[in-house]
Amino acid sequence: MDEKRVAVVTGASSGIGRAIAARFARQGVRVLATGRDGRRLADLAAESDQAPGAVRPFPGDVTTPGHARELLAAAAAEWEAASIFVACAGHGLPGTVLGSDPTRWERLIEVNVLAVLHQLRDAAAEFVRQAELDGGRRVRDIVVIGSTVGRQVSAANPVYGSTKFAVHSLVEALRQEVCAHNVRVTLIEPGFVRSGFQDAAGYDSAWFEAVAAESGPLLTPEDVASVVEFAVGRPTHVHLDDIRLRPTRQKV
Template identity: 70%
Template sequence: MTEARIAVVTGASSGIGRATARELAGRGLHVVAAGRRGERLAELVEESRTEPGRTIPVTGDITRPGHTEELLAVAEREWGPASVFVASAGQGLAGTVLGSDPERWAELVDANYLAVLRQMRSVAAEFRKQAEADGGAQVRDLVVIGSTVGRQVSAANPVYGSTKFAVHSLVEALRQEVCTHNIRVTLIEPGFVRSGFQESAGYDAAWFEAVAEENGPLLVPEDVADVIGYVIGRPAHVHLDDIRLRPTRQRA
């Protein structure tokens, strides 16, 4: 078993998840980097070869029941039980209640709510089992990526925002449930982040550039990853459980 902390990061083939996998490897953690795009994960592994922590890729769909357990099993087989899990995988959806594509609603809820709920349940159950075995001697971190639109309603993308509102409530509920086991459940709420997320969600490019002009410089995925690295590096008795970060010029 390795002495380094062991992490699983979902959504690691792009955006915040990818940057987080790099950040944690740079801090000396061994990382299971999970995502849907194998070629992007292979690039991530190659880029991370000089980092102090090792990175291995696992290609798969986090919305598939049982996939979280598979990721935890890979970590344990390679290095030992994971003590960090970052749930970063998710989808966006452009449009209002009237203007968004209803054919994509079920897919969005599956990816952003049900899959996150399954990850949280599986990881918390595993972490609690480990904590009961060692008396909570080791701190364990479950980090969930939310959004500022999960706290403040946005008329521009309320269907997407509603999935984040739901996840935010789950994070706090789970924190209360497992904190006595020395398990830290943390919500990270980014504002505008420039990444591939906007394009895959179908946001209008001209609209987003206008947002960037008004609110920028925007965050980049590495800004969020740096915060995650800081949070999991706090002493065991310190928990930064809910963090919002925005571009300095972002009003809402």
């Protein structure tokens, strides 16, 4: 990877987003890291202080109107225009269509679909603008963290899964729209990852540990981060646009 690149990473205060931001910094990338937990972002920045790159914390909520534009402007003001945007922030929701909590549906869709759509639109518009200025000589990457449950229908987790199906569709449509500008839009679809995601969403811990016993060892956030690093590090003419990774023993 070109160590001079600038990246924006959402959802960077924990889990996969945090691992991506930290890994980028170790590779020399300058990272604007955003999330709702300012203390954890500050800890991430401190831990990356000796890395070849840098992490600058920028607390915020991805559902705030104009947040992605604000992030891109802040990165440009701090260093230079970003050429990587990673959309990682998201919520989970346990339960079936009949069994999930309907009072949480709107927030789930707001975070997992509408906020991602705004991020995609704003990042792509900025990257296309940059490409038109330099003739697309520099590759630019938009990476979205999806899920294997957004490809295979799950009767046990369909509401969350439906948001990932929607995002997967948007990612491919945007890829087709901007690829001529050397803007790569990449979907990463992890299977089961052991992180704080399950606890934050309220998934049953006994169920999750049963999954881990059957399918583990589970993926770690660092496993996903290494795949993101590899994808954005390909030469300009190479695009790994859709990558699924699972624990080896995960069946579906």
